[in-house]
Amino acid sequence: MRRCDGVNRRALLRAGALAGWGLIPALLRGRAMAGQSRPRAKSCILLWLDGGPSHLETFDVKPDAPREVRGPFASIATAAPGLRVSELLPATARIADRITVIRSMTSPLGEHGLANEYLLTGYKPSPALTYPSYGAVLSNDRAAAHELPANIAIPSASAPMGAGFLNARHRPFNTGGDPADADFRVEDLDFYPGVDGERMDRRREFVAQLDRLQARVESQASSADLDPVLEQAYQLVTSPSAKRAFHLQEETEAVRAQYGPRTLGQSCLLARRLVERGVPFVTVFNPGWDTHDNLVVRLKEGYAGARVGVGLIPTFDQAFAALVTDLDERGLLDETLVIAMGEFGRTPKLNSGGGRDHWPRVFSMALAGAGIPGGQVVGASDRTGESPAERPITPADLARTIYVLLGIDPDSELHTPDGRPVRINQGGEAIQELLG
């Protein structure tokens, strides 16, 4: 067990010293582990289920709980012995031997904005600094010459997915548009009529000269270089192969159908195309999980009275399972970390509107790939899904694990523009079960 507000390392050490608990070796183990590990995964796909998905209707169903806790859906067995999931996740159930479910995520933050920041950065929000998201840290680490941006969001990122104090070029690149549209394309990738490669080169040269000559705004120390975002834009638009990454139309009908016709599915397919081409971090943004009312319509049906459910969970189920399967079949799963999560869970007790409100004290998430042993359940919530019953895991623990899996030393330091060192992970302990 740990303190309710997550582990404060100093407090822990103090408590450990007082009580003679053997916590220090565990911490040191966690650190040593991080230092020597080699990257397990090259890339990461984050399915961000924005708004806070209900753990009780997805990966932590409580069929034996009282009715007001149980909710409207039953649970089903999966390909992983001992792991049961919601009946709305049949496709995920079939691939459950390749996924790991964490059922004891816990955080004290139950407001969307703060919870988003915590889950997307692994740092507790602070008024002093805006921290970088996983994607930005990865982009910062892997920014080596590559035509595609290192951090891409489909179709667009939310504010906490930003670069924080890191350079703006690590912000996620929003593809925009709807990948499910037949004529989906990313805007502004092709030259404007009348502008050719030669003019493009000239413009690049001109603007670089201008920035150099404009002594007036020399404040930015890097003013001698070309604006990094412009350089990134230039690299992208002048590389036909990079631009092809966004051409979903190149995929066969069969593959597209596998992911499902809706935005989330096609976004996952696009994410697969991007990691295939070496993009280190792709966020698939899936809104709508803030289900304060009417779980049946929102989570299952999609619209009242739907005969085939097209709600949030069936849509997620098809997309997530297709993504993991597809990555696996292409031999990419071991080098890709797939994460499906939102910012918190939902209240154990159904509210009067047949929905559930924000509940950060315990919630679930799913991971796949990156060599994580599949079919596992890590941690558990109590009988009503109210608190962690065992193995509480904080977002900081998760962050540390994500970085270790992606080969980033969580104890190395980032630097703010004014030179302040900030450790990549603060106060987290790696989740050993995921490191195998």
Add this chain to the structure above:
Amino acid sequence: MNALALLLSMAIGAPPERAVDFDTEIIPVFTKAGCNAGACHGAAAGRGDFRLSLFGADPATDYATIVQEFEGRRINYVRPEASLLIAKPTGQLSHGGEMALEPDGAGAERILQWIRQGAPRYDARHLVEFHVEPTTVRVAAVGAEVALRAEATFSDGSHENVTDWTVFTSNDPGSVEMDAKSAQARLLRPGKHVIIARYLECIVPLSLTLPYQDVESLVHADPGSNWIDEDVLRLLKELRITPSPRVDDAGFLRRVTLDLTGRLPEVETVRAFLADAAPEKRMVAVDRLLESDAFVEYWTFRLCGWLGARTFPNEPEAYTTYRAWIAEQLRADASWNDTARQLVLAVGDSHTVGPANFARTAGDARGQAELVSRAFLGVRLQCANCHRHPLDQWTQDDYHGLAGIFARLDRGQIVRIQARGAVTNPRTAEPARPRIPGFADLDPQSDGRVAFADWMTAPENPYFARAMANRLWAAMFGRGLIEPVDDLRATNPATHPELLSRLASDFAAHGYRLRHTLRLLALSDAYQRGAATEKNAFDDRYYSHALARPLEPELLVDAIVDVTGVPERTPGIPPGTRSIAIPPGTTAPSLTALGKCSQQEVCGSNASGGGLPARLHLLNGRLLNAKLAGDDGALHERIRAGASNEAIIEEFYVRACGRLPSVAEREYWMPALPVNHSAERTAVCEDFVWSLLSSREFTTNH
């Protein structure tokens, strides 16, 4: 009194043991140990069937919970040391929060003593004054330690050292490390840092400063143009940051024109200003801008943004009327308190009564409570929806009570007061009693909006003037004295507290007139500093140099239109309409591409806006390319008119950057542009203007 005490001690037959006071001595033990924090038993749902009020705000309820709930299970009168209240936090029984209290520590000892006395609660005393020493500290070197000491005065006249029971929190642990046990603060980085001291209901911010360098370095020690500079310079001096020299005339004109009117200075204005030798020309320029129509138009855009003005499907009249009314307020230099009052109170047909639209902005009473507190008071009330605001004094009663004030509004096209209507306070599960937050309950029968508006706009209101003064500062300087600008609270103090207070009183004393304060800001030295130098580039909050900020999408589009001379076409919007006048909710492809948020989105910090998609749009999109290539634009017109390269270079530098090109710039461009009339020359000229409009200098206000 001594005789009385003696008498009493004799009566008891033992040396007098002082009674432990629950409210002022037991609650702080819990707060110090973190028991009543939001993550533990202070959570809205409690923890392990034990719920305390957040930070002990409600001692009566906490007492009932601790001593009386579940038939007094938490207190053992017969064997006090076996009490659950002791056994759990000291780790004798398994406890989710581990060992919150050391078994032999002073906290556990005090609780035990209190239980031995029968776990009583008397109305014995309350906190009268809380005081922390030192409140401002200057240290000389990294690693310096400062011992903090807290003292409390109670209503029984006693003074106590409460350092051990005060929670000291560093707002930025990377800069100041706080050792909770010894109450020692250690400075790790230069700058002005904040420690929050919390004891019972009192929150006191402490400021700790560590200079950036060893040597005194104020290059020019002049007193500054107006009183704003006193505070700014004092802090710079304290931190030993060298301020940048005054910005040149062209830079000033561009900056102040953008800040006051949202546009670039016109070519003739630039030339005239540069040629003007009058010493007071900057003041004249500021006054001219403040009186211009462009000021009204731009600040209407800003106010609409702050007020969250929105459009409704198939009701264009609503927004048009609202916007026109706000513009009229600005044109007349109306008092902000009067404007705010009208917005809060207006009823009637929102298609003809402008301010009535304010009530429609948020969909319901709670939304309106949040909007009112954010827009007028700079306070984020949202957290108090579910529990007492963890960082502030706002309670659930405050939140739902404020919502209760607006509960009877019908928010249809015709805004009116209905006979009934209430919001439920989840704490009591009963209709919330209308309440002015932190102040007073209102009669549920009367229209509480009047009393609320009176309170909100009264000169004594601690938030109203400060909130606007801070917003105006942020608009001019690119950063609020308090950041975020809608998060005024004791635990988020201003970088320059005295300055903000003075600014707010001055704003109020001058009739809450925006123009007065904007003028003051624009004429300060702090505003008129140049961009960063090597020596102060790190500074992002002390105003040693001007902060460069990207032009917002609307301003960037309008600036591109003005430089290229080609109006923007947005479907459904009359051609020639400036972007800042386009109603929210309109699909405007250029604005979207540049990262403007839609009406539905909540985009606080522009984390993903702009960036690569904006760059791609400038590179390949229609906005810039079509305007440059079009025959009707300023560049093609000049080329057709036979303008020389030199003339073209100069003109577009003035148009885009508000200045003449430097010698080095002329020397670079002259050979780069072909001389003979040709398609090639046109293309290169287009590329020249394209690069000007893509440069850092053009795309930022600096």
Add this chain to the structure above:
Amino acid sequence: MTAPQHIAALFLAICAAAARAEPPITAIAFAPNENILVVGSQQGLELRAWPSLERAGALPTELANVHDVAFSPDGAMLAVAGGAPSESGEIELIDWSTRVRIGRAVLGEDVLYAARWRPGGSELLVTGGQGYAAIINADTLKPRCELLGHTRAVLSAAWLSQDTALTAGVDSTILLWNTVTAATQRSLNQHTDAVQAIIVQPPSDAMQRLLATIGADRTVRFWQPNIGRMVRLARLDSRPTAAVWSANGEVIHIACWDGRVRSVRAEDAELLREAKAIDGVAYAIAMAPDGDVVVAGSAGQLTRLRVPNTHSNPN
């Protein structure tokens, strides 16, 4: 008040504290057909004479906290429930005629809040912290089955018939059980906060016995238990803690947080009367043989209170 006055008040307060350090009385029960009252607190079990309420002996117990005392239907046995909070739930059985403790068992990891005899006396329904509820054998005190359904502390229990019983507690739900199969038959969800007590109307000629519940939401609610319908509700000015039916089943008398007793008529949920009983919190209430009530609570207070009864008392 001036400072010296304040200090004087503090010292006076200590004097009062010394006098009031007695633990609260948390359980009381009349021995059937006898003028003796059993009183439970952290000081143990005491006997009090009725109607003088004077001490008349003590009973043996090891319980740190006593939360319920209940005589078997034939009056031969006394069950005492309680335990050590967050450590163990404990029940003890005392042979009433000899005053000797003949049984003791540990059940669950938190205190027991209620022990109720099954009609006939062969079993007991016991409930406690952390959602604990079980049917135990009255001879062996061994659990026959656990009733799984509550998520948080179960504060109160009552038998409706030989084979049906009710439990309720902090999770604000009332569960109706088939005690043979240990399955829930119904869940009564109306309270918005913890349910403090659940009491079944005494048998009468009326066709159906009502159920009354009181909750931390400061309501008393009357139910038709078999169809699970709430029929009436009254709001109270103070949080109720314990309640008892009048012998004729027409009124319930509710002990409250403010030390007062409120009497509410079942047929129309009207508040007939409220009266001050003790200082502090009243935790327990029992019907005396003569139709008065005995109220107990904070600082060992125990008092007799005359209460209204709608019609003539059938004594």
